[in-house]
Amino acid sequence: MSEKANQRRDKSLYTAWFVAFALVVVSIALLQNPIPSSSSTLSWLEAYGPEAQSEICHQGPALSPTNKRVETYVRDKVDSAEYQREVIGKLSGIIQIPSESYDELGPIGEDNRWDVFFQVEDYLKHVYPTVFQSVKLDHANTHGLILTWEGSVPPSEAKPILMLAHQDVVPVLMENVKDWTHPPYEGHYDGESIWGRGATDDKGYLISIIESLDLLIKSGFQPKRTVILAFGCDEEISGENCGRPISTFLLEQYGHDGIYLIMDEGSTGIQREFNRSFAMVGIAEKGYLDVGINVSSTGGHASNPPDHNAIGILSEIVVAIESNPFLGKITPKNPMFNFLECAAVYAPESSFPMSVRRTLSKAVAQDGNISQEQLDQALGDMRYHFKTSQSVGKINGGIKINAIPETASIMVNLRLAVETSIAQVEAHYESLVRTIAKTHEMVFRGFHSSCDPSVARRICLFGVDALEPAPVSPVDAESFGILSGTIKNVLKPLGQDDELIVTPYLMPANTDTKFFWGLTKNIYRFTPVNLVQNLNRAHTTNEFIRADEFVREPLFFASLILNADDLIY
Known part of the structure; x- marks a missing residue:
């Protein structure tokens, strides 16, 4: 079977068990709120239909920056073939630096394996001279990089926006190098994808956010709100050497709850589930x-x-x-519950049919006992989002x-x-x-x-x-509205959908955001590309990122900065 056929088969299986997963979740929601009569059953079903879109998983409008001159400059740049060649080359170049982090690393300054991060810093300074001439650079424990683009309004009046990424990658075992289609540290571009360790996790994200600053600076834009980029050096091995020192530095600078919004990598990005396109924003971590x-x-x-x-x-x-x-526990506290609500409201009836909901509702009303074994069988691997x-x-x-x-x-x-x-x-x-x-x-x-x-x-x-599990970031906050509006303005749905639905989601793994809970409640994890194929390659053989999606990431981050800046008068 061809690789494409395998992918189609895997996608079909994934969708099938996910539908089953959704139905079991809905069932257990009913267990918590028993249905007393057939009329209330109908009311519940209607509540999760298209008529409830204004109340459940409400979607705000697309948000376009008011500074049309700068927005047009950035869009024109990102759409140009010359720019795309340049930014692909920058990602390829940073992939060529094998900035691996190892579980048994000694202290920075004593273990010379940390020295590779000097190369990363030098590389960034070389390819982004305009950025480093315009920002204030601070170091946290030598290799943690903090780039501050100061706004015209003091942080006490306009809280800064903070974007995180990490410079390190998981190691490639020498015995596995032969299994790579292209050498893991070659940064090979084949006309469709950029290959290599870190392409998805997390050097593509790092290049995209620093590239957004480069575009804005070259456009002549002057921010009112301070923008901070922070690059850790050991996210893959817990973050204690760079992630924590960076957070300590920023907490001393801006104080508790002193940041407006934090963005970091996500585990899902844009995906198509229930025959509908969703932008899945991680608002919590296990x-x-x-x-x-x-x-x-x-x-x-x-x-x-x-x-x-x-x-x-x-x-x-x-x-x-x-x-x-x-045992699993399904409650509205879990962002995955919110995602299922969004799917129930916005998915086509053929993918989330009313007849199935009605049959399931009657079954639950008659017999409320659903065993843990049944739950596990229905959820498959996704059961671990709830347990x-x-x-x-x-x-x-x-x-x-x-x-x-x-x-x-x-x-x-x-x-x-x-x-x-x-x-x-x-x-x-x-x-x-x-x-x-x-x-x-x-x-x-x-x-x-x-x-x-x-x-x-x-x-x-x-x-x-x-x-401890991360605090759940609010979806009714102004900052989430800015993020959601930016997503709808810049990113496109997959397939023929007329709208990309923004939904809360859960990160099953951990990022450096675990150190930043004190800086803001508004922590969101989202990668503005389709990660269905890409993320399956992270941490394993043949990691890659699709070039046509990667080259547009800087537009998303630049637009987010502009939209957040528009709130300040």
Whole structure:
């Protein structure tokens, strides 16, 4: 089967289970608000029909900047073949710098693998001399770059707009280089796509936002609202070395809630679901926690083993964890619930048929019991947008085949659902493991207890990189209206739709925005391209971005800056 046929097949399967996902979500919404009569059933169905567009998932108008001279300059530039060749070349050039970040990197200034980021900074200064002549450049922990284009109105009167991107990329294993169609650090352009590590995640985004400043500066535009660009160096490995120092610097400069709007990369962008085009804006992120579990027991010679050694007991723990997954919870707090509402209102009846809704509503009214197994089967992989995921990612134990292991350990990676908390996850794990420890007459120590190494038989739990789910950014804020209006003005729907529907969405992964919660409530994650194919290649072989979409990204960010500036008088 050809690659295109595979993509069509995958898209069809994706849409099929997503429709099933939508119907189950709607069902559970009904469970929370039971339907007392057939007349109210009809009212509920009508509420999620086209007649409800003014109340549910309301769409504002397209927003065009008032400064037509500057807008025309930017549009004409972006539409020119010469400009497109130049910006493609700039992305190709930065891809050629292998700015990989590694989990085991030492401190900046001590581990020379960080030095590659000096090359990134030098490259940006070389290809964007006009920008660096016009902005104030600050460094956070050497390689965190902060570019400030000062506005004519003080930040105390007009809060700045902040755009984030990261310079680092995930490493490419040497043994996998042969599997790439084009070398990962060649930045090859084949006339349709730019190939290479970072093309999508996140160097395309970085070039697009700095390019937007370059266009605006060259147009003669003078901002009233300060514009800040911030480029981290370690987003792929938690962001502690650059992301956090950048946020600390900005918090000292502008104070709590001192930023108007933050933009960062998104995981979806523009997609077509339910036979309708949606611009999916991430307004929240799942939480994060790595759980470590250490089992210590007495060792000895393998010829005289106990019934259960440390590895065996640890195996029981793994089985208990996988046998007791976190239950899903579907509430209006989750941005995915809002997305399903948008789909129910705006999707064609043939894709979200009223007959199916009516049948489902009657079934729920008669029997409100829907099992977790049914929920998982209906949602497929998307169930993890509504539940906490857990994956045992590392295991270690034993040093010699004829020796009874004295210690064994695992690490479990969890992504926390919007409605849960770190404390709830810890309580769940402590409940599971405490029972096993009691069965084997071992000392148990939970997450916030000290693990005494003098105790021979013990089970200890600890957490690493704990991060609560992100606050849900408001969709009724002025800033979201500016973003939504810009999207509708600049970006086009996929297919034959007459309108691109802007909808809230959930980022299942984490970005550097996790450090910036104190600067503003208005944090939005959105990449203004169709990422269905592109993002599937991020972090893996043959990463690429379509050139015809990439070259128009700077127009979007320039328009957003202009529209945000229009609010200041």
